[in-house]
Amino acid sequence: xxxxxxxxxxxxxxxxxxxxxxxxxxxxxxxxxxxxxxxxxxxxxxxxxxxxxxxxxxxxxxxxxxxxxxxxxxxxxxxxxxxxxxxxxxxxxxxxxxxxxxxxxxxxxxxxxxxxxxxxxxxxxxxxxxxxxxxxxxxxxxxxxxxxxxxxxxxxxxxxxxxxxxxxxxxxxxxxxxxxxxxxxxxxxxxxxxxxxxxxxxxxxxxxxxxxxxxxxxxxxxxxxxxxxxxxxxxx
Ligand code: ADP
Ligand code: ADP
Numbered sequence: 001x002x003x004x005x006x007x008x009x010x011x012x013x014x015x016x017x018x019x020x021x022x023x024x025x026x027x028x029x030x031x032x033x034x035x036x037x038x039x040x041x042x043x044x045x046x047x048x049x050x051x052x053x054x055x056x057x058x059x060x061x062x063x064x065x066x067x068x069x070x071x072x073x074x075x076x077x078x079x080x081x082x083x084x085x086x087x088x089x090x091x092x093x094x095x096x097x098x099x100x101x102x103x104x105x106x107x108x109x110x111x112x113x114x115x116x117x118x119x120x121x122x123x124x125x126x127x128x129x130x131x132x133x134x135x136x137x138x139x140x141x142x143x144x145x146x147x148x149x150x151x152x153x154x155x156x157x158x159x160x161x162x163x164x165x166x167x168x169x170x171x172x173x174x175x176x177x178x179x180x181x182x183x184x185x186x187x188x189x190x191x192x193x194x195x196x197x198x199x200x201x202x203x204x205x206x207x208x209x210x211x212x213x214x215x216x217x218x219x220x221x222x223x224x225x226x227x228x229x230x231x232x233x234x235x236x
Pocket of ligand 1: 011015
């Protein structure tokens with residue numbers, strides 16, 4: 001469904017991703033692990049085309065994501081929901097509005113679009129917040145929530161995009177262990193219930209082992225491990 005074919009991306013002399021071939025099955029929850037600088041972020045950014053590959057193809061449902069432009073590129077990005085380490089909510093807006101931003105795709109048109117959310121959009125946002133146990137916080141400003149709550153708001157926002165993929169770049173790196181568990185539980189639940197493919201960069205092997213179907217290990221831009229948590233345990 002999503003396939004990397006011999007993908008390379010260099011920034012000047014630095015080869016961030018080096019000849020990577022990977023195939024992601026729909027509905028999988030994949031943990032990508034590796035040291036800082038291994039190429040994990042670049043791998044995710046290649047998928048939603050925040051960066052373009054130097055060589056190779058990234059194929060989704062038969063079309064090469066690497067060559068999309070204009071309207072097709074915008075449509076593709078809308079299908080890739082991103083979760084960031086620092087949550088990236090709009091602090092001064094309430095939680096419900098932050099979730100509704102998932103329906104816009106881009107915050108640039110926010111002042112215009114805010115007036116135009118339909119009752120159906122609002123209902124969907126409420127439902128998403130309820131699924132993440134955040135309905136009581138719906139009308140609070142985003143920056144009054146804890147980090148773990150803010151990350152769950154970001155997951156609700158992702159759901160409003162009706163994404164094909166959720167790309168999570170270090171989603172729990174800023175959280176304490178309890179909030180980290182709540183966030184990973186939420187990602188796992190959505191992965192299972194909605195069959196959304198989740199690709200998640202994690203800096204600890206433990207989290208990948210506990211939550212993911214598959215673990216991809218990266219070092220120096222290359223895939224150095226690709227298997228189930230069970231096979232990793234055996235070879236470790
Ligand atoms: P990770 O997410 O595993 O920490 P990254 O994908 O962020 O790894 O980075 C891989 C390598 O590519 C690093 O050496 C990093 O400094 C470099 N790199 C990433 N993005 C850029 C960029 N925009 N410009 C220059 N170098 C970059
Ligand atoms: P990560 O936490 O994923 O390792 P980094 O701290 O390496 O991220 O990178 C933060 C931002 O800086 C990213 O947008 C990345 O693309 C960019 N970046 C990383 N390394 C470099 C670099 N050597 N030169 C320019 N930009 C970089």
